[in-house]
Amino acid sequence: MDNVKKSPDSHKKAVSAGLQSLRSVGPNRARLLNNLGINSVEELLYHFPRKYEDRSLLKKICQLRDGENETMFGTVTNVGDIRPRRGMTITKAALYDGEATAYAVWFNQPYIKKQLKTGTKIIVSGKVDLKYGNIQLSVSDFEIIGNEEPVYGAGIVPVYPATEGLPNRTLRSIIKYALDQYMDSVEEFLPPDVLKKYNLLPIGQAIFAMHFPRKLDDVQKARRRLVFEELYVLQTGICMLRGTVFESLGICHKKNGPLTADFMKRLPFKMTQAQERVFQEVSRDMESTKTMNRLIQGDVGSGKTVVAAAALVKTVESGYQGVMMAPTEILAVQHAEGLMELLGPLGVQIALLTGNMGKKEKEGIVQNIREGRIDVVVGTHALIQDEVIFQKLGLAVTDEQHRFGVKQRAKLKEKGQNPDILVMTATPIPRTLALTVYGDLDMSVIDELPPGRSEVKTYWISEAGKQRVYSFIREQVRQGRQVYYVCPLVEESDKIDISAAFELADKLQTDIFQDLKVGLIYGRLKQNEKDNIMKAFKNGNINILVATTVIEVGINVPNATVMVIENADRFGLAQLHQLRGRVGRGTYQSYCILIANPTSAEGKARINIMTRTNDGFLIADEDLKLRGPGEFFGTRQSGMPDLKIADIIRDIKVLKIAREEAEALLLRDPHLVLPENVKLRVKVMAEFRGTENYFTIS
Known part of the structure; x- marks a missing residue:
């Protein structure tokens, strides 16, 4: 905390204050910060960098390497705008480092020209491009060095998740001001014995080091504290929700009779x-x-x-x-x-x-x-x-x-x-x-399937192979089996997805399987209509059931042996596995056919995993690695806090320690009413917004 500039009245300021209490944050910037999920000074202080750039070794122009991201210092000798075509502006500044000249380039940022007067000293970072004997940097970040001390100088520079209209250098300035004015108001809430036991940094020191570290080692120490803090609060809240630490009385059922x-x-x-x-x-x-x-x-x-x-x-x-x-x-x-x-x-x-x-x-x-x-x-x-x-x-x-x-x-x-x-x-x-x-x-x-269940065979077919799929479907129906045909996800719109389902069902019935019965089911159908369609399918009156993902969960038709999923690469792994689970529920060999032409590496990875294994737990692990914990369930659990800095794969050891410490604390103080734990309780309640009334349920 030595390098935190303290305001004389900083102890009076509350970190719950609104963003417009900060210098240079008006309604427009407040709205841009809101877009990043930042609604208060405290949330701003916990908006941590996504990475850091070590600019401690500034390069001379003669040392810049073509194609690399480099950082240099120079003095502006000339600046101008170029308009190569309508709707495009290139701002180009000549920078002299005492020995040579390079050119810094900004695309569609004409306002930059007003900031760069001749003689302005500037640090720029960007990708180096050597063209026609000239060295050019496509600027990703820059800072003008005036009479005042720069926000980060030329050392370790934080790079934040940002939004259009709020560049990183502006965000850094806003955060630096917030730290100077409000850092003393951030109260420690971790128990002193826990801080000492695990040699964790005090909260203020950790937050400041995350934003403006002197060296990268400071970031590791700060992150260690903040990861523990986040997981400790999470586990304390979960244990309070669970209530088992209270050992309260429940219903005592009879022995099996x-x-x-x-x-x-x-x-x-x-x-x-x-x-x-x-x-x-x-x-x-x-x-x-x-x-x-x-x-x-x-x-x-x-x-x-x-x-x-x-x-x-x-x-x-x-x-x-x-x-x-x-x-x-x-x-x-x-x-x-x-x-x-x-x-x-x-x-x-x-x-x-x-x-x-x-x-x-x-x-x-x-x-x-x-x-x-x-x-x-x-x-x-x-x-x-x-x-x-x-x-x-x-x-x-x-x-x-x-x-x-x-x-x-x-x-x-x-x-x-x-x-x-x-x-x-x-x-x-x-x-x-x-x-x-x-x-x-x-x-x-x-972890065991009932006897007689055969493993579903999964195949990946490109769009060009659809005729083979149609022939296979016809053969399965000839043998008396039935088919699910899941229409592709078009976009996040029920109406458009339903329209696509109608088109697919009509195409299959009219153009391809005129002699078979094709049905259609989707989420917005009335319940009695869904019931009638499912009964018809169960009774064998429908050969091919076209469906949206409404059939993802629970429907059980043992005679259905084929699951066809169009544009399979647009579905998540867990969803694909659930859909595949609708077949293979009887004694007949079943098949899942994934029709896809994936263009992304992640899409290809999902399809490959599905063809490789039927093990749901292995698929879940792979899904977690591909999508990350924040997206694993599609929507965040209602009432559960987001993880801002912890990674539950990377930080599993910390998670287990945090769990043990939370349980030990709640055994001593189940409702966190002891004076030394009141601040922790306030923090837990704030993070578990909407579930406060359930913390004493046991």
């Missing part, structure tokens, strides 16, 4: 060893006095729903009600039908509740739930509406958990007095990401 035994006996198949192991883990949790918070991971077709059904039987046998929430109506309907088939013969009363139901029908179901006449209710988000009240909720199950956020899960839990929580996902999650996103849950993995 006659009803559960009858359920197992009536199953038309024997559970796999993995299913049995996971059900034992679930049973142990449910029979404990501690509230169960368990995540079941299992690849598509591994039989997670059967384990959930067994758990629901167990809660009914213990005198409680159960609930299962699914992200889509198609999946909710399918779960309800499956549970009626499995649990109906046992006398368990099942009901379906969705948002599209008529008012009278919905009111009747809600009343039956409240009065305890329904044992298990299956539904969508409609289940967490205020009017849905359970008489005695014992178990809450959510399927495809990655579609729900922390708040939704907590709200479902509020429907009872500490009911047990079971969540499921067919999106395999790398262990590192699971610790971050699902750190509030214990994890079980069903």
Whole structure:
């Protein structure tokens, strides 16, 4: 902190202040900073550089290398604009370093000319281009050296994520001013014993070193502190949400009795060893006095729903009600039908509740739930509406958990007095990401497919090979099989994607498969229309079902053996794996055909991974490496903070240490009410905005 310039009144300034409290930040610059996700001085201080350039060794012009990014110092001897064509301006300045002259070039930035008077001293960085005996730099960054000390001189220069209209040099000046004026107001919130134990920099010193380090080693020390801080706050919040550190009392279910035994006996198949192991883990949790918070991971077709059904039987046998929430109506309907088939013969009363139901029908179901006449209710988000009240909720199950956020899960839990929580996902999650996103849950993995399931064979075909695909589809239909045909993602527009689906279905029916029955299903269809189409497909009345990604989750048609995905390189790996999971659910050999002409390296990598393996966990690891943790689920978990500096792959060791320290702290002070922990609590609450009301749930 020695190199932080302190303002006499800096201790009075609050880092929560608005951006326009900063010198040179008016409404326009504030709006540009907002575009970067920066809305306060504190967020500005935590807007860290994406990289650093070492300009400590300025080059003489004679040392500049063609094609390299170099930095030089010179004095402006001449400056002018060139307009090679309409709509384009090139500003060119001659720079003399005492021995030779080079030319700095800016494209479409005519305002630069006004800043560069003859005699101006300037540091420029850019790519060197040797042409016709002249040395030219296409300027990526520059700083005018006046009478005042430059923001960064010629040392280690921070390069920030920026936006159009807000160049890096301007951003550096704004951040430097914010540091000078507000740094003393940033309060330390990490416990002193943790700082000492891991030899972490104080917060102010770390933030300043991230922005304006004297040497690159300073950045490493600062990053180490800030990564720990970010993961420690994250894990503390997750552990508080989880509430297991409080050891509070939950529901104590009975041991498995006659009803559960009858359920197992009536199953038309024997559970796999993995299913049995996971059900034992679930049973142990449910029979404990501690509230169960368990995540079941299992690849598509591994039989997670059967384990959930067994758990629901167990809660009914213990005198409680159960609930299962699914992200889509198609999946909710399918779960309800499956549970009626499995649990109906046992006398368990099942009901379906969705948002599209008529008012009278919905009111009747809600009343039956409240009065305890329904044992298990299956539904969508409609289940967490205020009017849905359970008489005695014992178990809450959510399927495809990655579609729900922390708040939704907590709200479902509020429907009872500490009911047990079971969540499921067919999106395999790398262990590192699971610790971050699902750190509030214990994890079980069903890592075995039921016997008789053959591996889906996956092929990559170019657009030019479509005729071969059509011939293969016809052969499969001739053998009595059925086909999913997923239309390409056009752009982020439901209307345009639906229009493309209509065109594809019409082309397949009219031009290619006139003698076969082609159906179409998409997300915006009314529920009864979706039901009718799926029933027709299940009954074999539709040979080829054209679909948007509405079929990604849950639909089960064992006779469907071919999954064709057009423009497959536009889909994420997890989504491709989910779509492939719709086939291979019966005893017939199944196939996934990826039609794609990828132009990007990432697109090619995704297709290659899909043809190489069917292992969902391996695919998840590769997906995480390709897309990064921020995009793994498509949308950020509601209520969970973003990671600004930590990388959960690179920083997995720090993540585990942060987890251990957070758990140890909360065992001593579960609600962070001790004076030394109050600042940490404020920080956690700020990062977990929107979930504050759930921190004392246990």
